[in-house]
Amino acid sequence: MTLAHYLTLSGLLFLIGIFGALTRRNIIGILMSIELVFNAANINLAAFNHFRHPGGVAGQAVALFFITIAAAEVVVGLALVLAIYRNTDTVYVEEFSLLKG
Amino acid sequence: MVEHAYLIPLLPFLVSLVILFFFDEDAHSPYAPYLGIATMFWCLVQSLVIFHQASSGAVHPWPYEGSWEWFSFAADSAGKGFSAAMPIGILIDGAAAVMLVVVTLVSLLVQVYSLGYMHGDPRFKRYYAYLSFFTASMLGLVVSNNLLVTFACWELVGVSSYLLIGFWFEKPAPAYASKKAFMTTKLGDCGLYVALLLIWAKFGSFKISMLAVSAATPGVLTPLAATAIGLGILCGAAGKSAQWPLFIWLPDAMEGPTPVSALIHAATMVAAGIYLVAKTYFIYAASPVAMEAVAWIGLITALLAATMALVAYDIKRVLAFSTVSQLGFMLCALGCGGYTAGLFHLTTHAFFKALLFLGAGSVIHSVHTNDMRQMGGLSKKMPVTFGTMFVATLAIAGIWPFAGYFSKDMILERVYGHNQVMFGLLTFAALLTAFYMFRMIFLTFVGDDRDHERHHHAHESPWVMLWPLCLLAFLSVVSGAALAHNGFFEHLVNYKLPEGLMTETLAPRLMPYAVTALVCGSIALSWFFYGRNDFTLAESLKARCSPIFSVLENRYGFDAIFLSLVAFSDRIAKFAFWFDSSVIDQFFVDGWGLITRICAELSGLFDNLFVDRTVDGFGGLSMDAGVLLRSLVTHGQVQEYLMYIAVAVSLFTILILSR
């Protein structure tokens, strides 16, 4: 297995995540897609660490930080989803357009 | 000890600051005077040690000079740049050693005396701070080896004299007198300042020892430059030492506290002028014209002041005029090449003049008036004051074996050798001195009491005021003989004039005896007029010669001349003010302002009409564009924004792949 395999895998995962974030109507679906994007990035980090710096762990450490940040993001994001749902009684993003100028 | 001579001016200076800033403004503050006195005592001890070392020849090299670099700066001479260093330091020669002792001793005694005289004054502590400051300035002037520092100390002396003469500034007369003294001496300082500029231009240095060497080198100092510099310094000295025609401030300076007068007249201020001439004697040695001018100024002053003293009734003014006259003697001696004689008289005169002033202060303290017509017969009430003042009067009159005899004799001898007309006039001035001094003694202490009320309340002063008198009386008796003994003073303080400048005509051996005899005659005449308790003769003389008397009382009109001078300059100043305010201000300044304003208005118009509009236009344009774009693209959907980002990314991807 070469680095290219892993990069291809992570790239595909990333694009699937982006596709989901662009197309899901459900706000929770968007959150889940973003998690996929995060994981693609983590695979990248771990793969580069493994192939370019065998024996080193800096990439894994950064991936660990990413996981932590992602956890925090999910917690806040879900709290926001709950708050939005409580206020608007919906989870479909096209139904709230507060950003309209 | 001589290496640490810089302490002598520095300590009183610091102490004056300490007293001024760290002691309470309290009439009963008991420590401020003792701090000043202790410091001055230490300075006196140090001065005496230096004097002893100097006189016993223990200082090598002699004269001692300690110099440090003060600052340096880039200078330019004849197109050649160099770094000029300004030294600061001490120069102890014979004259300085003597002056140190004189100044510290008189200052110490004056400070002790002031304990009694100024007792209970509301600004007691400030008085002592000023005294220390005054003395410190004078000491700095004495020891400095740099003419610039000397000049600075010179001005500090002027400032502190201003503060002390105007010490009782609530009263109009002292305030006026302090201003007069300050401005008059400033007039003289202008000349000194010009002289300093010339010295720098000529020598490129202010270090006195270096100047002396350069001045003695042939070809460095042209006679013309030497004359100009010498006259400038003489101008400053005339202001400070109250010489003709700038003596007008000294009689008014009597408004200050009497111990201050003693200090000014004996040690600090008026001695500064004489000392400066002596310190820059090498300049005069190069210019016979300046030398002659010094001699004549001194002579004229000696004569005029002596005649003015004849008619004064204020006891302190008599003494003031006598000081002016005696300073004239010294200057005359210096001008005749009598370097030693002038400084010798400066020394002895310091002792007996301080004594006279302190004695007069004691009298004034006792009878509360300056007017001798309200005194008389005080000898019984104040025996110590009378005795000491009598000694001083004998000394100033020049009776053997008192101090004045030796110094005055030395001066007359030197003047005789120089110019015999001058000698005659100066001898006449000496006779007048004896006359008016004894007139003062007779009017004050002898005869009947003319004011019974004051006489009744008169009393001897406390001992704190009397023992400085006794010490000074002792010095007035012995200092002349002791210093003149075996040419001691001449050996210590000497200046070798270049060969050929001096015409050594020895005075006849009988000259001192003749002069003494004439002085005795003058004293007898004084007794005849004033000592017999019968003033009819004096009154009739005054009635018969009233024009002369009024001229003398008006001080030859010099005050009026100076006042008209002031009025004249006032008129010039008023014209200048008018010119300034109506021509320069209204026409040039205001006109220029008007032009500027019109330009500003035009510029503002341009700014508003064109620049601002342009800026506003651009702002409006981007705003309109923003509104347009917003209506085109936004529906407030997050995913739509994300879509734009993704489209942009894919566009970049295409861009990169197509390369």
Added chain:
Amino acid sequence: MSFEAIVFYSLAALVLLSAVGVVTHRNTVHSSLLLGLSLAGVAGIFASLGADFLFAGQVLIYVSGIAVLIMFVVMLLGRASDLHLRQVNNQWLAALLICCISAVGLWRIASSFRGLPSPGPAKPSTALLGRLMMGDYAVPFELISLVLLAALLGAIFFSHTEKDA
């Protein structure tokens, strides 16, 4: 095909298929379950890369933490009518196009790394990672804990209701 390749391809298939399921499935509950599966697959990928601690962290945080949390919220907010609604919006064709374009770019980048051989079996890295966290990365480590705290407080702030206060 080596054992390693079999493992990789099967894990990759698991990850990608379940990820496609996540973004396309109409039922959000199923989506979230598939997300858990996909994340577990990623954990396997980590294991195959020798990142043993990342594997553990992935399983603990993502699979058993985040995925479960999302499931809870989906169930909390879900309604029966959702199953009959379209879950994909109308820009899916554009999104697909963009993804295809980007995929070409990513493929070009990935293929440039094809020549790199595998460095062989990896060593355990947990101890090294721990030393790094307590050593050079101590400050970021502490800062991350601060971020977690902020997230905690933020979550509480956003989700509490007026009634509870």
